[in-house]
Amino acid sequence: VRITRFDFAANAETGWHRHEFDYVITTLTDCSMLLEEPGGGTRSVSFDAGQAYRRDKGVEHNVINAGDGQMSFVEVELKS
DSSP: OEEEEEEEOTTOBOOSEEOSSEEEEEESSOEEEEEEOGGGOEEEEEEOTTOEEEEOTTOEEEEEEOSSSOEEEEEEEEOO
């Protein structure tokens, strides 16, 4: 696995990226995210602190902290 903690101030973003591995996100704070997706689409998602979710490799997006405060989460990538 590869484990990374992400901390974003309000309006900060990840930049466009494609996930090369399946991954699990666990939120450390409440997270309000604006997801920019290929083709120009966007969608908003919110997670309470302590929630976890998984996604398959190949996801491509830019994640923006749409909240007023800091947003933090841990990403665990499943490398094999």
